[in-house]
Amino acid sequence: MHLPASVRNLVLVGFMGSGKSSVGREIARRCDFRFLDTDSVIRQKYGKSIPEIFAIHGEPAFREEEHQLLLRLRGARHLVIATGGGIVLQPQNRLRLRSIGPVVWLTADEEVIWERVSRNRNRPLLQTVDPRSTIRSLMQIRYPLYREAADVVVETSTLTHQEVAHRVLLAVRVWVTERHEGED
C-alpha cells in the first residue's frame, strides 16, 4: 500500500520502545521511501553512542542536535523519519515536525514499553534506581506533548511491526482524505 502523493514525508513520534525505528523501516520499505532515524544521525555525527553523548556532552547538547536536524529536514522528500522519544519536549520541534510531514504517534501500554526497554541499556534517561517509575513519570509528562504534536495515533501494544506499519498507512490515508474533504 502506497502513501497518497501529497504525503512528502512521514514522521513517527512516541515513547522509547514504541517501535518507531522498526516500524519506520517497514513503512519505508513498503512505500519506497528512505528511512531516517534522528538518533542514528546524531550518533554518526559524534561517532559515539547515545549514552556517551549524554555523558560527555550533556542532554542539552543532544536536544540541540535534534532541533538542528529538524531544521535541516525542511525540504526533505520521501523520508520516513523515526524521532527520539524526547523530540517533542521543545515546543518549536512540535510545530516543526508537522511541517515535515504527517506526524504519527505510536502509543503502547506502560507494561509493554517496560517489557521492550528493559532488554537493553542504551537509554541514558532510564539508567535510574527505579526505571519503571521513571517511565511512568516521563509518560505523564510526555503523553500530552505527543498528542499535541501528532496528526494520527496508532496503538501498538498487541501488534507486530508489520501490523503497525499497515495500520499507520491506513490511518494516514484516512487522515489525508478527511483533511482534503475539510478543505472543500
Ligand code: S3P
Ligand atoms: C530519548 C529517547 C531515545 C534517545 C535518547 C533520549 C528520550 O530515543 O533519543 O536516549 O528522551 O525519550 P528512542 O525513543 O528511539 O529510544
